[in-house]
Amino acid sequence: DVVVTQTPLSLSVTPGQPAAISCKSSQSLLHSDGKTYLYWYLQKPGQSPQLLIYEVSNRFSGVPHRFSGSGSGTDFTLKISRVEPEDVGVYYCMQSIQLPWTFGQGTKVEIK
Amino acid sequence: QVQLVESGGGVVQPGRSLRLSCAASGSTFRRYAMHWVRQAPGKGLEWVAVISYDGSNRNYADSVKGRFTISRDNSKNTLYLQMNSLRVEDTAVYFCAQYSSVWTALGYWGQGTLVTVSS
Numbered sequence: 001d002v003v004v005t006q007t008p009l010s011l012s013v014t015p016g017q018p019a020a021i022s023c024k025s026s027q028s029l030l031h032s033d034g035k036t037y038l039y040w041y042l043q044k045p046g047q048s049p050q051l052l053i054y055e056v057s058n059r060f061s062g063v064p065h066r067f068s069g070s071g072s073g074t075d076f077t078l079k080i081s082r083v084e085p086e087d088v089g090v091y092y093c094m095q096s097i098q099l100p101w102t103f104g105q106g107t108k109v110e111i112k
Numbered sequence: 113q114v115q116l117v118e119s120g121g122g123v124v125q126p127g128r129s130l131r132l133s134c135a136a137s138g139s140t141f142r143r144y145a146m147h148w149v150r151q152a153p154g155k156g157l158e159w160v161a162v163i164s165y166d167g168s169n170r171n172y173a174d175s176v177k178g179r180f181t182i183s184r185d186n187s188k189n190t191l192y193l194q195m196n197s198l199r200v201e202d203t204a205v206y207f208c209a210q211y212s213s214v215w216t217a218l219g220y221w222g223q224g225t226l227v228t229v230s231s
Contacts, residue, residue: 035216041157041218043157048222048223048224049157049218049221050221051218054215060217090156092157096217099162099171100173100174101159102159103157103158103159105156106156106157
């Protein structure tokens with residue numbers, strides 16, 4: 001199985017400040033079709049996960065521009081340019097290049 | 113906008129069975145693969161199973177292979193998860209999610225249904 005490792009596991013951020021979460025996979029997520037199968041989800045308290053970023057760097061419909069994704073191969077980063085109170089929750093990266101799809105452990109983001 | 117509503121969760125004894133359902137709104141259900149993802153209490157997300165748009169292909173996590181069966185009825189816009197030989201470690205909130213080839217991602221998720229396996 002592809003192991004996906006996130007760091008840090010928790011983050012406390014002052015509103016208006018940036019935040020970054022790292023995600024590393026045990027093997028390259030670049031497929032022969034040219035796509036990289038790495039995704040970011042946010043699970044707000046008491047809610048189901050919601051898609052933020054698909055294929056490394058593409059924002060899903062309705063996702064604010066303060067969220068951005070980058071990276072390649074096995075190393076990826078989710079950045080929030082200016083954290084807002086509604087950004088609290090647990091962020092997960094996920095790979096789907098190979099079954100079983102696997103998630104990172106999650107990064108809990110709190111507001112200071 | 114796609115809406116997914118899970119049902120069928122509850123408390124069940126180890127070794128017993130339960131069937132979860134996921135009702136989808138809209139006309140896109142039959143076009144896309146569907147997944148089940150679970151989350152044990154206080155834990156992270158675990159992918160469980162996938163079924164192709166027409167039901168011809170299915171895959172499972174090793175942890176549920178041979179015990180769980182994913183199926184769908186496109187005429188009813190409904191996804192199912194038949195869970196047999198349940199174990200305490202199957203206790204979790206089960207989410208259904210729709211895959212979209214547009215984003216190659218699980219773009220829509222249900223609210224989840226809680227399954228508790230306990231004697």
